[in-house]
Amino acid sequence: MEMVENRHKWKAWLYLSPAILLLLVFTVWPIINTVRMAFLENYSGLSAVRGATFSLGIGNFRSVIQYPKFLQCMKNTVLLCILTVPISTFLALLIAVCLNSIKFLQKPLQTIFFLPYVTNSIAIGMVFAAMFNIVGSFYGTENEIVVTAGIINNIIEFFGGRRVNWINAGSSYLANITVMTVYIVWNALPFKILVLLGGLQSINRQYYDAAKVDGTPRRRIFLRITVPLLSPMIAYVVITGFIGGFKEYTSIVGIFGEKMGPADDGGRLNTMVGFIYDALSTNKQGRASAAALILFLIILVVTLINMQVSKKRVHY
Numbered sequence: 001m002e003m004v005e006n007r008h009k010w011k012a013w014l015y016l017s018p019a020i021l022l023l024l025v026f027t028v029w030p031i032i033n034t035v036r037m038a039f040l041e042n043y044s045g046l047s048a049v050r051g052a053t054f055s056l057g058i059g060n061f062r063s064v065i066q067y068p069k070f071l072q073c074m075k076n077t078v079l080l081c082i083l084t085v086p087i088s089t090f091l092a093l094l095i096a097v098c099l100n101s102i103k104f105l106q107k108p109l110q111t112i113f114f115l116p117y118v119t120n121s122i123a124i125g126m127v128f129a130a131m132f133n134i135v136g137s138f139y140g141t142e143n144e145i146v147v148t149a150g151i152i153n154n155i156i157e158f159f160g161g162r163r164v165n166w167i168n169a170g171s172s173y174l175a176n177i178t179v180m181t182v183y184i185v186w187n188a189l190p191f192k193i194l195v196l197l198g199g200l201q202s203i204n205r206q207y208y209d210a211a212k213v214d215g216t217p218r219r220r221i222f223l224r225i226t227v228p229l230l231s232p233m234i235a236y237v238v239i240t241g242f243i244g245g246f247k248e249y250t251s252i253v254g255i256f257g258e259k260m261g262p263a264d265d266g267g268r269l270n271t272m273v274g275f276i277y278d279a280l281s282t283n284k285q286g287r288a289s290a291a292a293l294i295l296f297l298i299i300l301v302v303t304l305i306n307m308q309v310s311k312k313r314v315h316y
Contacts, residue, residue, distance in 0.1 A: 034289045043286030060290035064275075067287075069267060073275040079177065080271070081245035084184040089238055091185065092192035097226065099193070100200040110197070117190035125254015128183045132166035132255075167255060169264040176262065176269055183251055188244070192237045199233035200226070235310035239303055246299050249273035272298075 037043045038061070040054035048054070064070060099109060116124060131150045153163045165171040166179050207229070211221045227234070252260050252269050261268030270278070272295045279288035 034292055036289075037285050038289035038293050040286055042284075043289070044283050045285045046283050054286070060286040061294070063287050064291045064294060067275075069270065070275065072267075073270045073272050076269055077246055077248065077271045077273075080180060080184060080248055081242055083177070083181045084188065085238060085241040085245055087181070088185045088188040088192060089234065089241060092189050092196055092237065093227075093230075093234070095189065096193050096196035096200055097222070099197055110194075113193050114190045116187055117194075121187065121250040122254040124187060125183065125251055128179070129167060129255045132179050134163070134165060134168050167262060169262050171262050173268065176256075179255065180252060180269065183255065184245070184248065187251060188241060192241070195233050195237050196230065199230045203229050231310075235306070239306045239310075242302050242306065243299055246295060246302070247273050249277070 039056055039058070041057045041059040042063075043054050043060070044052070095113065099106060099113075102109070132152050133150045134153065149157070149163055150166075152166070157163060164175060166175045203226070207225050208221065211225060216224075248271050252271065252274070256262065256269060259266035260270040260274050272291065276288045276291045276295070279285075279291060
């Protein structure tokens with residue numbers, strides 16, 4: 001009997017070996033190598049190939065923290081997380097509750113809400129850039145200037161408001177952050193709606209039937225039944241939302257391009273991931289690795305705090 005079990009174990013290891021090998025090569029080793037490079041002073045891959053040696057130390061971490069735009073990158077990353085995660089979670093919960101109560105056309109609506117999740121982030125960013133953009137063009141013999149506004153400014157002007165410079169040169173930081181918040185919230189909704197809707201459909205209907213018999217108002221049903229029973233899913237989307245928010249990069253590139261900001265103030269909206277890519281592009285792998293470890297520690301601390309809070313608030 002024991003020989004049969006051992007034989008099955010070897011078969012299991014054999015079947016798992018391709019996946020384990022891929023994980024070791026493309027996941028485990030890069031993590032180990034990142035930690036190694038972070039503690040090698042001024043590590044550069046190009047210099048290492050040429051035979052240069054590097055001493056151990058924390059100089060890379062010092063250079064990251066002392067970098068002039070590091071605090072700006074950290075501020076943008078944290079601000080986008082604080083703004084987008086609560087708003088997107090709240091809206092996703094409301095939409096999921098509404099979808100769950102609608103039986104007619106529920107499946108087509110689910111598909112429509114999920115489409116942004118499977119669409120390229122850069123492509124969506126370009127569409128949002130066109131919606132918020134203000135374009136000036138020249139034509140005619142007198143070089144007459146025609147200013148074309150995006151759909152957002154057209155809507156604002158239709159209701160009697162004034163055109164806003166959202167993303168072009170001369171735009172304000174508040175306008176830029178507003179555009180990014182709208183985009184990130186919209187882009188984060190599909191996944192959260194799917195998770196929360198699945199959780200709603202797994203709730204036993206007996207709780208709602210008992211509440212209706214007692215004449216409980218809908219608002220109280222939502223706060224006392226739906227939210228507590230859905231709290232594990234809410235905690236999950238909040239934690240994953242913060243993790244994704246701290247890794248924000250492609251959405252900003254999609255709207256503002258590689259400059260990560262308006263044309264007259266490049267880098268204004270740069271994030272921690274953008275900071276890492278900038279260091280890699282200048283062949284400063286040691287600084288990039290140190291920044292990646294700092295970002296990892298921030299995400300770890302925020303995740304642990306969320307998990308600690310969820311222990312008291314989540315009902316399983």
